[in-house]
Amino acid sequence: MQQTKILLDEKDLPDHWYNVVADMPNAPAPYLGPDGNPVPPEAMMQIFPEALVMQEVSAERWIPIPQEVREALTMWHPSPLVRAHRLEKELGTPAKIYFKNESISPAGSHKPNTAVAQAYYNKEAGIKRLTTETGAGQWGCSLALAGQMFGIDVRVFMVKVSYEQKPYRRSLMQTWGAEVFPSPTDMTEAGRTILAQHPDSQGSLGISISEAVEEAAGRDDTNYALGSVLNHVLLHQTIIGLEAKKQLEMVGDYPDMIFAPCGGGSNFGGIAFPFFADKAAGKKIDLVAVEPSSCPTLTKGVYAYDFGDTIGLTPLMKMFTLGHDFMPPGIHAGGLRYHGDSALVSQLYKEGLIDAVAVPQLETFEAGVQFARTEGIVPAPESCHAIAGAIREAKRCKETGEAKTLLFNLSGHGHFDMTSYERFIAGELSNFDYPEEAIKESLQHLPNVG
Numbered sequence: 001m002q003q004t005k006i007l008l009d010e011k012d013l014p015d016h017w018y019n020v021v022a023d024m025p026n027a028p029a030p031y032l033g034p035d036g037n038p039v040p041p042e043a044m045m046q047i048f049p050e051a052l053v054m055q056e057v058s059a060e061r062w063i064p065i066p067q068e069v070r071e072a073l074t075m076w077h078p079s080p081l082v083r084a085h086r087l088e089k090e091l092g093t094p095a096k097i098y099f100k101n102e103s104i105s106p107a108g109s110h111k112p113n114t115a116v117a118q119a120y121y122n123k124e125a126g127i128k129r130l131t132t133e134t135g136a137g138q139w140g141c142s143l144a145l146a147g148q149m150f151g152i153d154v155r156v157f158m159v160k161v162s163y164e165q166k167p168y169r170r171s172l173m174q175t176w177g178a179e180v181f182p183s184p185t186d187m188t189e190a191g192r193t194i195l196a197q198h199p200d201s202q203g204s205l206g207i208s209i210s211e212a213v214e215e216a217a218g219r220d221d222t223n224y225a226l227g228s229v230l231n232h233v234l235l236h237q238t239i240i241g242l243e244a245k246k247q248l249e250m251v252g253d254y255p256d257m258i259f260a261p262c263g264g265g266s267n268f269g270g271i272a273f274p275f276f277a278d279k280a281a282g283k284k285i286d287l288v289a290v291e292p293s294s295c296p297t298l299t300k301g302v303y304a305y306d307f308g309d310t311i312g313l314t315p316l317m318k319m320f321t322l323g324h325d326f327m328p329p330g331i332h333a334g335g336l337r338y339h340g341d342s343a344l345v346s347q348l349y350k351e352g353l354i355d356a357v358a359v360p361q362l363e364t365f366e367a368g369v370q371f372a373r374t375e376g377i378v379p380a381p382e383s384c385h386a387i388a389g390a391i392r393e394a395k396r397c398k399e400t401g402e403a404k405t406l407l408f409n410l411s412g413h414g415h416f417d418m419t420s421y422e423r424f425i426a427g428e429l430s431n432f433d434y435p436e437e438a439i440k441e442s443l444q445h446l447p448n449v450g
Contacts, residue, residue: 006247051121083096094402095393155178163182209308237271263333322442
């Protein structure tokens with residue numbers, strides 16, 4: 001029989017996270033305040049524990065994973081690496097296709113990898129309560145789970161369009177004890193400002209971040225937790241790529257190309273960054289971030305300093321952005337509806353060290369259905385982007401005869417997204433046009449710094 005699952009023992013769970021900053025050819029651009037001056041780490045400690053702030057600014061290659069975090073991670077890690085034999089056969093490709101199955105976590109995605117770490121460090125700092133945002137709900141579910149594991153209350157501002165599209169993710173957060181509110185709300189000044197301007201706003205991750213940051217900054221017992229974008233979040237996710245490297249070594253293989261969905265960047269950074277270390281050392285490998293064509297941050301955005309939220313409460317980050325007040329269309333991959341991208345991912349893309357491609361919504365669902373019908377797993381709409389990228393390349397290999405090894409991150413399952421699949425199968429989904437005029441308008445509001 002052909003080997004399908006490549007499994008690691010729990011003792012092989014990584015004991016350090018990999019920090020890509022150590023292998024970047026240029027130091028990351030600093031975060032700036034509204035005055036254009038670098039933000040000192042102490043300023044970030046108003047809403048983050050010191051340990052996470054130190055990770056945010058660290059240039060150390062390896063950062064130890066606390067034992068309590070490793071014990072929590074063993075609930076679902078090491079996660080399987082799977083050879084997609086049936087998909088390969090369906091495509092008739094000479095390429096080998098592997099996927100890292102992060103959908104097996106209790107929350108159904110890769111997001112708990114950082115949620116448990118953030119909850120642990122906040123508990124150690126004496127924090128009793130966390131606020132956060134969530135798009136598709138996977139991050140909100142993950143932090144709700146982690147809050148239960150470490151005894152911390154959680155309040156989630158969920159993007160309104162996803163709150164309505166994905167009611168069972170909301171229910172899962174509530175089952176794990178979190179409070180969940182459709183954002184924008186009238187509970188914060190940020191939310192009230194947006195509602196005054198746009199009473200029917202569908203919400204966005206930028207708006208939800210504004211609400212969560214505002215509430216965290218207003219209470220001494222409360223900190224803010226972010227599910228993507230920031231350096232320490234991508235750091236925690238590198239257990240995905242570190243495990244995948246070990247698993248591929250077990251079968252004597254190595255990827256020619258890696259594909260991962262990219263909204264804020266944690267999904268992509270988690271699987272790609274450990275392989276970037278090899279690329280920096282001269283190894284040939286292509287790392288491809290796959291984003292929605294209706295929210296094409298890397299492929300259509302500008303590289304500039306911008307706020308991470310809509311209102312302007314966060315530090316300014318040098319990133320590819322569509323403008324902090326850009327309102328993405330209501331695609332079903334809610335986790336990818338973000339105006340900006342990780343500063344680390346953005347800098348690597350700007351320097352030509354990674355690649356990016358934008359894929360329309362219908363192609364991603366076509367890929368998701370094909371994957372489900374061959375490999376049996378219904379993928380999250382976000383994960384469908386990586387699958388679509390891998391299928392494109394596998395088809396190219398069929399035309400050229402190249403026997404490439406392809407790896408993608410199956411970042412989550414789509415069990416709570418069946419309404420989206422139902423609409424796709426019924427022919428009721430659209431691609432959403434690239435909102436060029438809306439992006440042009442939003443980019444006119446970029447901060448005048450940097």
